[in-house]
Amino acid sequence: MPLITYRTALNQALAEEILRDENVVIIGEEVAQYNGAYKVTEGLWERFGDKRVVDAPISEAGFIGMGIGASMLGIRPVMELMFWSFAYVAWDQIINNAGQVRYMSGGLINCPIVIRGPANGGTNVGATHSHTPENFIANTPGLKVVCPATAYDAKGLMKAAIRDNDPVCFMENTLLYGESWEVPEEEYVIPLGVADIKRAGTDVSLIAHGRAVLTALKAAEILEADHGIHAEVLDLRSIRPLDEEAVLATVRKTHRAVLVDENKPFCGVSAQIAATIQEKAFDDLDAPVQRVCTLDAPSIYSPALEPIQLPTPERVVIKALDIC
Amino acid sequence: MSETKTAATEPVDYARAEINSALGAAEKIRFFSEMLRIRRFEQTALKYYNQGKMGGFLHLYIGQEAVALGTVSLMGKNDHVITAYRDHGHALAVGMDMKACMAELLGKATGCSRGKGGSMHYFAPDKNYWGGHGIVAGQTPLGLGLAYGVKYKGLKGCCLCFLGDGAVNQGSYHESLNLAALWKLPVIYVIENNQYSMGTSMERSSAMRNCLAERAEGYGIAWDVANGEDFYEVRAKTWNAIRRAHDESLPFVLEVDTYRYYGHSVADANAKKYRSADEIEHYKTHHDPIRLWRKRLVDEKVLTEESADEIDAAVKQEVAEAAQFALDSEDPAPETIFEDVYWEVDNQTEVGQTGRHFFGD
Numbered sequence: 001m002p003l004i005t006y007r008t009a010l011n012q013a014l015a016e017e018i019l020r021d022e023n024v025v026i027i028g029e030e031v032a033q034y035n036g037a038y039k040v041t042e043g044l045w046e047r048f049g050d051k052r053v054v055d056a057p058i059s060e061a062g063f064i065g066m067g068i069g070a071s072m073l074g075i076r077p078v079m080e081l082m083f084w085s086f087a088y089v090a091w092d093q094i095i096n097n098a099g100q101v102r103y104m105s106g107g108l109i110n111c112p113i114v115i116r117g118p119a120n121g122g123t124n125v126g127a128t129h130s131h132t133p134e135n136f137i138a139n140t141p142g143l144k145v146v147c148p149a150t151a152y153d154a155k156g157l158m159k160a161a162i163r164d165n166d167p168v169c170f171m172e173n174t175l176l177y178g179e180s181w182e183v184p185e186e187e188y189v190i191p192l193g194v195a196d197i198k199r200a201g202t203d204v205s206l207i208a209h210g211r212a213v214l215t216a217l218k219a220a221e222i223l224e225a226d227h228g229i230h231a232e233v234l235d236l237r238s239i240r241p242l243d244e245e246a247v248l249a250t251v252r253k254t255h256r257a258v259l260v261d262e263n264k265p266f267c268g269v270s271a272q273i274a275a276t277i278q279e280k281a282f283d284d285l286d287a288p289v290q291r292v293c294t295l296d297a298p299s300i301y302s303p304a305l306e307p308i309q310l311p312t313p314e315r316v317v318i319k320a321l322d323i324c
Numbered sequence: 325m326s327e328t329k330t331a332a333t334e335p336v337d338y339a340r341a342e343i344n345s346a347l348g349a350a351e352k353i354r355f356f357s358e359m360l361r362i363r364r365f366e367q368t369a370l371k372y373y374n375q376g377k378m379g380g381f382l383h384l385y386i387g388q389e390a391v392a393l394g395t396v397s398l399m400g401k402n403d404h405v406i407t408a409y410r411d412h413g414h415a416l417a418v419g420m421d422m423k424a425c426m427a428e429l430l431g432k433a434t435g436c437s438r439g440k441g442g443s444m445h446y447f448a449p450d451k452n453y454w455g456g457h458g459i460v461a462g463q464t465p466l467g468l469g470l471a472y473g474v475k476y477k478g479l480k481g482c483c484l485c486f487l488g489d490g491a492v493n494q495g496s497y498h499e500s501l502n503l504a505a506l507w508k509l510p511v512i513y514v515i516e517n518n519q520y521s522m523g524t525s526m527e528r529s530s531a532m533r534n535c536l537a538e539r540a541e542g543y544g545i546a547w548d549v550a551n552g553e554d555f556y557e558v559r560a561k562t563w564n565a566i567r568r569a570h571d572e573s574l575p576f577v578l579e580v581d582t583y584r585y586y587g588h589s590v591a592d593a594n595a596k597k598y599r600s601a602d603e604i605e606h607y608k609t610h611h612d613p614i615r616l617w618r619k620r621l622v623d624e625k626v627l628t629e630e631s632a633d634e635i636d637a638a639v640k641q642e643v644a645e646a647a648q649f650a651l652d653s654e655d656p657a658p659e660t661i662f663e664d665v666y667w668e669v670d671n672q673t674e675v676g677q678t679g680r681h682f683f684g685d
């Protein structure tokens with residue numbers, strides 16, 4: 001299988017969907033002539049032209065709202081936010097319009113739109129540029145949210161997101177764009193709402209999404225090598241819909257869980273996972289559920305400190321050792 | 325400058341404008357030195373960025389210095405400034421400590437924001453400097469609010485709110501213009517038109533072809549366009565706006581034509597793709613605001629080439645000291661991550677100790 005980057009995987013998914021469905025259009029700042037601020041859309045404008053790949057001015061509320069409106073007519077816009085942190089400018093459009101119009105119309109309308117872009121800390125860009133709003137989105141029934149951790153998942157989930165008939169918020173990670181994974185050449189689609197065991201184990205479940213999955217995998221290696229503990233790593237992949245069964249199954253198998261989450265702890269994704277586990281697998285637990293989140297403050301700039309604000313493998317190991 | 329853009333029809337010598345003719349030699353020389361301080365500071369910052377000593381983004385202001393200094397040089401006690409992420413020029417122009425500014429870039433505890441904000445997020449309320457904002461046009465309603473506050477308190481002052489040619493396309497800016505006109509707020513929007521928002525030229529982002537300030541017409545706000553390479557012109561036209569704000573509490577939109585020599589940020593890999601190397605060279609050679617100001621002062625016999633070189637040497641020395649200070653400073657302590665989040669907690673007030681404010685371990 002060819003090794004390709006997370007960025008190329010997304011690029012391939014976009015190109016394939018543009019070819020497959022004439023209603024797919026890519027819109028965003030610098031996506032066309034500049035090739036994308038993070039080069040996810042590289043070459044697409046040259047290949048598919050002005051109609052399918054559109055540069056927008058810095059008017060997120062306007063163009064995201066426009067995409068939502070167009071999706072009501074059956075267009076399938078894939079909107080790029082240069083950073084998910086800039087979504088707040090368009091928040092009303094995303095939450096109130098994309099999120100509520102189906103319900104308020106009694107099911108008469110649906111919005112097959114994808115809003116995508118990076119949502120991560122860890123690059124010293126400061127508090128305004130380091131938001132991870134997957135928990136906010138997941139708190140809004142009507143919206144879907146996915147956070148792929150690998151190139152393979154990014155490609156398969158992107159194709160599913162574009163074909164989905166509901167609004168899907170797709171959260172990438174600038175620290176992953178350049179990382180490579182094996183990705184098959186044949187077409188595949190990964191359904192939303194299906195988690196994936198990234199490493200099998202028996203002693204403790206490390207449950208994560210997005211880049212935190214890689215942190216969990218590193219922690220699992222340390223636990224194995226230094227402590228003889230076999231950790232299982234479950235990648236949620238999709239936050240809403242959520243693969244609750246997979247969460248419960250891994251906990252029933254290992255009886256212990258450490259949740260690794262780049263959200264801030266208060267009402268973060270891991271808070272929902274913890275609630276689910278205690279409600280539905282309480283009797284299977286041999287220890288309290290533990291969490292490792294981003295330290296609870298705005299994202300600090302200082303390059304010396306930001307790395308310790310995010311979850312680290314070391315913090316995960318400590319939490320795992322506490323309960324194993 | 326295309327003639328369709330400016331209201332003035334005949335070439336005007338802005339040196340003769342009242343606000344400029346009153347300037348003494350010492351002040352003119354100080355402006356030269358201040359602009360050089362901005363440039364040399366950023367050149368050193370660029371070096372550290374390339375050496376990996378700082379993280380994140382670095383948006384250089386090099387080429388635009390006359391805009392920050394020309395406008396800020398007119399500020400009085402009750403005048404305020406707010407800008408976007410390309411903020412080093414305005415910060416140094418208002419008199420922020422160069423050492424603290426450099427230390428902030430390196431994320432040190434001695435930085436102006438204690439290493440918390442970085443290059444895009446400088447603040448100095450004691451200098452009436454309210455940031456340093458990372459979200460495009462996010463500062464435009466805040467600038468309106470500073471003007472509102474000044475008026476509310478019954479003070480004679482205004483807010484200079486800077487934004488880019490790309491930022492004018494944000495809704496928050498337009499909402500601000502309407503409110504400014506409706507409530508007669510003394511805010512001056514200074515559009516620093518450096519011709520590009522990242523890789524997008526004005527032609528590809530603005531429906532209105534002529535100029536950006538003209539949009540103010542739609543809100544009944546007075547506007548003008550200034551040539552940003554002419555320090556005297558920037559000052560003369562800004563002063564006109566400030567006077568209206570002070571005397572009549574009226575908003576103004578001033579578009580200043582300028583140019584950035586470097587990429588959008590230093591990480592901009594396409595900096596020489598969406599515009600030609602010749603275009604950049606042309607601006608550096610013929611339109612450099614510092615070079616033109618220096619020449620002007622030499623022509624006016626305010627400055628000699630030798631004294632200009634001496635000033636430059638002194639500025640370089642100051643920047644080197646600031647850099648050394650930043651390098652020698654300590655990183656912030658890990659526990660400071662949780663400081664500066666809530667005023668009540670930092671100040672250990674009663675409410676700051678009621679209930680839990682922080683979560684996690």
Ligand SMILES: Cc1ncc(C[n+]2csc(CCOP(=O)(O)OP(=O)(O)O)c2C)c(N)n1
Nearest residue numbers: 086410458459460488489490491520521522
């Ligand atoms: C809401 C929002 N959208 C997008 C960005 C990314 N971004 C930062 S600066 C910039 C270009 C702004 O250009 P302009 O307003 O002309 O200012 P300049 O950078 O030229 O000073 C973009 C797209 C952002 N920071 N905030």
Ligand SMILES: [Mg+2]
Nearest residue numbers: 488489520521
């Ligand atoms: Mg610009």
